[in-house]
Amino acid sequence: MAMEMQKNSMYIEQNDPEGDIRKDFLDDDGRAKRTGTWVTASAHIITAVIGSGVLSLAWAIAQLGWVAGPAVLMAFSFITYYTSTLLSDCYRSPDPVTGKRNYTYMDVVRASLGGRSVQLCGLAQYGNLIGVTIGYTITASISMVAVKRSNCFHRHGHHVKCYTSNNPLMIIFACIQIVLSQIPNFHKLSWLSILAAVMSFAYSSIGIGLSIAKVIGDGPHATTLTGTTVGVDVSASEKVWRAFQAIGDVAFAYAFSTVLVEIQDTLKSSPPENKSMKRATAVGVTTTTLFYIMCGVMGYLAFGNDAPGNFLTGFGFYEPFWLIDFANACIAVHLIGAYQVFCQPIFGFVEKWCNKRWPENKFITSEHGINVPCYGVYHVNSFRLVWRTAYVIVSAVLAMIFPFFNDFVGLIGAASFWPLTVYFPVEMYIARTKIRRFSFTWVWLKILIWSCFIVSLVALVGSVQGLIQSLKTYKPFQAVQEE
Structure with missing residues (x-):
C-alpha cells in the first residue's frame, strides 16, 4: 500500500x-x-501578491483620485485578509485542526459545499491561474524591453526613437519557464519564492525612491480628489470606464486566494496549519498593502493624472539608467518565480487527473532517474515534460497575441476576485459553522458577498471595454515604438 x-x-x-x-x-x-513554516508561506504569499499588479496602482489611483483610490485599496486589503482567514480554516474538514486534509481549492469546496459549486470553483480558479500566467509573461517582457529602452536612451539621447518588439523577450521568458516548470511540485518552490519576494521588495522600493526623487526634483504633478478630470484629461465616458478598470486592477493586485490552499498544504502540522496560515496571511497582506499604498500614492504624486499604466517602465526620465535597468531586472526575476507559484496548481491538477484516469499508462506514470551534477538523481516523467512544456508555449503565444498589460490585469482581477476571494470562502464558512439564516451574522456576510459582486461586475465591464478598445488599435507581431 x-x-x-x-x-x-x-x-x-x-x-x-x-x-x-x-x-x-x-x-x-x-x-x-511537510516542512513549510509561516515564514515560507509568507514568502509564497508576497511572491503571489506583490506581482505585476503593483505596477498599475499609480494609474488606478489617478483614475479614482485621492478619496476613492486609497479607500478602495484599504477595502480590498481588509476583505482579502478576512476571507483568507476563513479559507484557511477549511484546509482540514470537518475540524480545522484534526480533520481530513484538502489539498486544493476544489477539494476544499467539495468537502464544504459539494455539488455544482465544485465545477464552478474549478472553472474560476484554473481560468484565473491561466490568465495570471499569461499576464506575467506580458509583464516580464515589458520589463525586459524597458531595460533595452533605457540603454537606448542612455547611448543615443532622449530625442531618439527606439524600436523594439516584446515577442523575442517573451520567447526567452518562456524558455526559462520550460526549464523551471520541471520542478515537480509546490513543495520544491520555497527557494524560488523567497528569491522572488526579495526581488519584489527591491523593485517596489526603487519605484518608490524614483517617485520621491521626481517629486522633489519637479514638484508634485497635478492631482485631484476625484482623479482624472472630465473635459481635461478624459471624456465623461472614458472617466467611467477607466474608473471601473482601475477597480479591476486593484482586485488583481490582491489575487492570491487561488493558491492559498496549495500554499497551506506545504505547512508542517505543528503548530496547526490554519494558525500558521493566518499568521502568514497577516504578514503578507499587511506588507503588501504598505507597499501598495506607497507605490500608488508616490506614483500618483510623481505623475499626477498622467500616471502611466506601468509606473516603473513608464517613467519620463531614464537616469540613473542603471537603476532603472536593475529595477526592471528585479521585476523579471520576480515574475519568473511568481509564474511558477501560479502555474504549479494547474500542473498538479492535470497530472493528478491523468494519473487517476490512466493509471496503467507508462508514459503518464513512469519516471526515469537521471544523474545531475551537483544535484543527484533527478526523476524525469515523460508526460510531465511534454505537457508542461506545451502549456508554457501556448501561454507565451497567447501573451504575444494579447500584450495589453492594464486591460489584461483588470480583466483577470475582476473575473476572479469575487468567486475565489469572497463568495466561496464566505459560503464555506456559513456552511461549516451552520450560521442560522437571517441572523445578524448571516445578513452581514450576505451583504458582503453581493456588494463585492456588484463591484467586481462593474470592474469586469470596464476591463472588457478597455480590452476591446486596445484590440481595435493593436497590430499584432509588429515592432512597438518606444518613445
Whole structure:
C-alpha cells in the first residue's frame, strides 16, 4: 500500500532504498512530511501578491483620485485578509485542526459545499491561474524591453526613437519557464519564492525612491480628489470606464486566494496549519498593502493624472539608467518565480487527473532517474515534460497575441476576485459553522458577498471595454515604438 501511494503521489519523488518508507518521513496522510513554516508561506504569499499588479496602482489611483483610490485599496486589503482567514480554516474538514486534509481549492469546496459549486470553483480558479500566467509573461517582457529602452536612451539621447518588439523577450521568458516548470511540485518552490519576494521588495522600493526623487526634483504633478478630470484629461465616458478598470486592477493586485490552499498544504502540522496560515496571511497582506499604498500614492504624486499604466517602465526620465535597468531586472526575476507559484496548481491538477484516469499508462506514470551534477538523481516523467512544456508555449503565444498589460490585469482581477476571494470562502464558512439564516451574522456576510459582486461586475465591464478598445488599435507581431 505504501508503494502504491508513493507511485501515485506527485509529492514523493524517491523510493526508499530498502522499499520501506519509515513513518518518521510521512505525514498523517501518507505523503512526504511537510516542512513549510509561516515564514515560507509568507514568502509564497508576497511572491503571489506583490506581482505585476503593483505596477498599475499609480494609474488606478489617478483614475479614482485621492478619496476613492486609497479607500478602495484599504477595502480590498481588509476583505482579502478576512476571507483568507476563513479559507484557511477549511484546509482540514470537518475540524480545522484534526480533520481530513484538502489539498486544493476544489477539494476544499467539495468537502464544504459539494455539488455544482465544485465545477464552478474549478472553472474560476484554473481560468484565473491561466490568465495570471499569461499576464506575467506580458509583464516580464515589458520589463525586459524597458531595460533595452533605457540603454537606448542612455547611448543615443532622449530625442531618439527606439524600436523594439516584446515577442523575442517573451520567447526567452518562456524558455526559462520550460526549464523551471520541471520542478515537480509546490513543495520544491520555497527557494524560488523567497528569491522572488526579495526581488519584489527591491523593485517596489526603487519605484518608490524614483517617485520621491521626481517629486522633489519637479514638484508634485497635478492631482485631484476625484482623479482624472472630465473635459481635461478624459471624456465623461472614458472617466467611467477607466474608473471601473482601475477597480479591476486593484482586485488583481490582491489575487492570491487561488493558491492559498496549495500554499497551506506545504505547512508542517505543528503548530496547526490554519494558525500558521493566518499568521502568514497577516504578514503578507499587511506588507503588501504598505507597499501598495506607497507605490500608488508616490506614483500618483510623481505623475499626477498622467500616471502611466506601468509606473516603473513608464517613467519620463531614464537616469540613473542603471537603476532603472536593475529595477526592471528585479521585476523579471520576480515574475519568473511568481509564474511558477501560479502555474504549479494547474500542473498538479492535470497530472493528478491523468494519473487517476490512466493509471496503467507508462508514459503518464513512469519516471526515469537521471544523474545531475551537483544535484543527484533527478526523476524525469515523460508526460510531465511534454505537457508542461506545451502549456508554457501556448501561454507565451497567447501573451504575444494579447500584450495589453492594464486591460489584461483588470480583466483577470475582476473575473476572479469575487468567486475565489469572497463568495466561496464566505459560503464555506456559513456552511461549516451552520450560521442560522437571517441572523445578524448571516445578513452581514450576505451583504458582503453581493456588494463585492456588484463591484467586481462593474470592474469586469470596464476591463472588457478597455480590452476591446486596445484590440481595435493593436497590430499584432509588429515592432512597438518606444518613445
